[in-house]
Amino acid sequence: MTVTFPRISTPAGPVPDGAAPWNRQRHSQLPSHRYADVYARVEVPLAERDWPTRRLTAAPLWVPVDLRDGNQALAEPMDPARKRRFFELMVAMGYKEIEVGYPSASRTDHDFVRLIAETDLAPDDVTIVVFTPARRDLIERTVASIQGIRNEVVIHLYTATAPVWRDVVLGRGRDELTRLILDGGRDVLEFAGDLPNVRFEFSPEVFNLTEPDYALEVCDAMTALWQASPERPVILNLPATVEVATPNVYADQIEYMHKNLARRDSVILSVHPHNDRGTGVACAELAVLAGAERVEGCLFGNGERTGNVDIATLALNLHAQGVDPMIDFSDIDEIRRTVEYCNRIDVHPRHPYVGDLVHTAFSGTHQDAIRKGLAEHRARAATESRPERDIAWRVPYLPIDPADLGRSYDAVIRVNSQSGKGGIAYLLESAYEVELPRRLQIDLAGRVQQHTDDSGDEITAAEIWAIFQDSYCVTAGDATIELAGYETSESEGRGRTRIVLRARGEEHVSSHDGVGPVEALTAALTALGAGIEVLDLHQSSIGPGSDSDALTVVEYRHAGGVGWAAGRAGSVLAASLAAVIAAADLAEREPALTS
Ligand SMILES: CC(=O)SCCNC(=O)CCNC(=O)[C@H](O)C(C)(C)COP(=O)(O)OP(=O)(O)OC[C@H]1O[C@@H](n2cnc3c(N)ncnc32)[C@H](O)[C@@H]1OP(=O)(O)O
Ligand SMILES: CC(C)C(=O)C(=O)O
Numbered sequence: 001m002t003v004t005f006p007r008i009s010t011p012a013g014p015v016p017d018g019a020a021p022w023n024r025q026r027h028s029q030l031p032s033h034r035y036a037d038v039y040a041r042v043e044v045p046l047a048e049r050d051w052p053t054r055r056l057t058a059a060p061l062w063v064p065v066d067l068r069d070g071n072q073a074l075a076e077p078m079d080p081a082r083k084r085r086f087f088e089l090m091v092a093m094g095y096k097e098i099e100v101g102y103p104s105a106s107r108t109d110h111d112f113v114r115l116i117a118e119t120d121l122a123p124d125d126v127t128i129v130v131f132t133p134a135r136r137d138l139i140e141r142t143v144a145s146i147q148g149i150r151n152e153v154v155i156h157l158y159t160a161t162a163p164v165w166r167d168v169v170l171g172r173g174r175d176e177l178t179r180l181i182l183d184g185g186r187d188v189l190e191f192a193g194d195l196p197n198v199r200f201e202f203s204p205e206v207f208n209l210t211e212p213d214y215a216l217e218v219c220d221a222m223t224a225l226w227q228a229s230p231e232r233p234v235i236l237n238l239p240a241t242v243e244v245a246t247p248n249v250y251a252d253q254i255e256y257m258h259k260n261l262a263r264r265d266s267v268i269l270s271v272h273p274h275n276d277r278g279t280g281v282a283c284a285e286l287a288v289l290a291g292a293e294r295v296e297g298c299l300f301g302n303g304e305r306t307g308n309v310d311i312a313t314l315a316l317n318l319h320a321q322g323v324d325p326m327i328d329f330s331d332i333d334e335i336r337r338t339v340e341y342c343n344r345i346d347v348h349p350r351h352p353y354v355g356d357l358v359h360t361a362f363s364g365t366h367q368d369a370i371r372k373g374l375a376e377h378r379a380r381a382a383t384e385s386r387p388e389r390d391i392a393w394r395v396p397y398l399p400i401d402p403a404d405l406g407r408s409y410d411a412v413i414r415v416n417s418q419s420g421k422g423g424i425a426y427l428l429e430s431a432y433e434v435e436l437p438r439r440l441q442i443d444l445a446g447r448v449q450q451h452t453d454d455s456g457d458e459i460t461a462a463e464i465w466a467i468f469q470d471s472y473c474v475t476a477g478d479a480t481i482e483l484a485g486y487e488t489s490e491s492e493g494r495g496r497t498r499i500v501l502r503a504r505g506e507e508h509v510s511s512h513d514g515v516g517p518v519e520a521l522t523a524a525l526t527a528l529g530a531g532i533e534v535l536d537l538h539q540s541s542i543g544p545g546s547d548s549d550a551l552t553v554v555e556y557r558h559a560g561g562v563g564w565a566a567g568r569a570g571s572v573l574a575a576s577l578a579a580v581i582a583a584a585d586l587a588e589r590e591p592a593l594t595s
């Protein structure tokens with residue numbers, strides 16, 4: 001079948017100015033000239049910056065906005081049951097400040113706030129945030145919705161401040177917009193200023209494209225109006241409503257505000273990155289280095305367009321650096337199931353920390369390293385007499401221990417055509433507790449590779465085990481030579497083994513003195529013209545416990561070359577004899593394969 005890509009053609013423009021001779025890329029057809037870089041759109045004020053040399057040493061205050069910003073981005077906004085389930089999850093995880101909705105937007109949002117007011121759904125130590133635009137009627141409705149809530153409440157007022165929004169959306173110049181915002185601030189004070197449990201938050205929406213002096217002017221005006229004080233601090237939340245720049249630019253913008261805001265000790269500096277460029281997490285992390293103390297975002301990054309910043313990734317990034325995120329992720333799969341149910345959006349299998357595949361290696365050298373790393377981890381725990389969950393984690397390719405998140409090691413290694421012997425051995429060890437010698441691992445890996453190359457699919461432990469059995473074991477019905485019986489006895493201080501072989505319908509009985517049963521069997525086979533030389537014999541068991549089967553694998557030489565065979569039985573001796581018989585049988589039937 002011919003596949004054509006009619007709308008894509010190889011760029012064939014002139015060599016770009018200054019291109020290095022080793023770079024043969026050409027100009028594309030994309031009209032990139034239509035877009036201006038961030039420096040042309042907004043002044044980035046900072047000349048001297050402290051954030052690059054700072055370190056993340058403590059968790060900021062996390063504020064999940066899934067029930068508002070995440071919810072407003074859903075094709076089907078959450079129904080009351082979903083909102084409640086999500087809220088309960090956040091409380092259980094340890095979030096202490098939660099934006100619960102936009103009460104003037106919809107009945108569901110309003111009723112959910114009322115539910116909080118009228119029940120004990122929200123523990124006393126959880127602050128409830130409600131969101132409103134700077135419109136008097138909507139502010140009034142918002143304040144009405146929070147009546148009776150005993151918890152601390154934050155009223156979050158927002159208005160866009162960036163030039164395009166001023167010109168195109170709101171139709172107001174800077175001064176006019178400041179008046180609108182202050183009017184909104186005054187309305188908030190009029191309706192809620194006397195409520196002792198209420199604090200205020202202001203967001204200059206699209207802060208990241210707002211002139212820094214204007215952002216500062218509006219924010220300072222709001223903290224003055226609301227009389228921000230250390231006892232009643234005001235939250236100034238500085239959103240990258242649409243992410244437009246590299247994270248260092250956002251960090252500069254935040255540090256500028258951090259250093260220049262009035263009443264800084266009465267301001268909780270908050271950030272709210274979105275993820276349009278895919279760098280929302282980096283923006284939040286650099287913003288915290290730059291002075292932010294509070295981060296708004298969504299669990300696993302739901303939200304408008306490409307989403308809000310993912311506060312689960314942010315928290316677990318801290319965990320992976322040895323900093324307690326102060327939020328419980330010990331059952332991440334349960335958290336994911338709840339979030340998927342509430343949002344009706346699946347989490348991507350590659351999503352950091354939570355995706356189905358993020359603790360899984362398919363590739364051979366990674367598997368080899370992980371298998372060795374896990375073995376080293378177990379051994380070190382035993383040497384130090386400490387629990388595996390407690391000692392330092394240094395398993396290659398796994399940034400954190402999946403067990404921290406309630407995950408098992410079952411999916412850490414999965415096998416396909418990119419895998420190698422280490423991964424295959426790991427699967428057999430995990431599923432059957434079978435340890436194979438290294439050279440047999442290499443032989444088995446070749447057979448598994450042939451299978452996965454043919455199928456193109458992943459292969460399970462059970463399928464690998466089936467390949468193992470097909471390749472190295474001989475079942476009674478298929479055998480060309482059978483061990484019909486054996487007996488060991490003692491005569492005049494010497495061991496004697498009686499062997500009964502059945503081949504081509506005939507029985508052959510022989511007795512062997514002074515040798516062990518395995519040697520006796522190889523001698524009997526040689527007498528029958530089916531001789532093999534046992535080069536190596538490896539005994540182990542299948543599965544744990546005393547009632548597990550014994551497994552013996554032998555490496556043998558025969559006329560056609562060297563091969564492997566295996567026997568499984570209730571006793572070590574029976575398994576060893578079965579392995580030797582299997583070797584003779586395989587040598588007879590498949591000399592080419594085993595060479
Ligand atoms: C970045 C963010 O996430 S902002 C939050 C966005 N979230 C939402 O919009 C979800 C909930 N929203 C809603 O349910 C509705 O938009 C409502 C109830 C708030 C308002 O609905 P409507 O009254 O029908 O107005 P509409 O949705 O068209 O909003 C646009 C109007 O609000 C004005 N406006 C927009 N934002 C603000 C603001 N923050 N402060 C004051 N006015 C604003 C616009 O200028 C426009 O005014 P105009 O009609 O005079 O031109
Ligand atoms: C905080 C508000 C205004 C917001 O969601 C945003 O700007 O993205």
Ligand SMILES: [Mg+2]
Nearest residue numbers: 069239241272
């Ligand atoms: Mg937002």
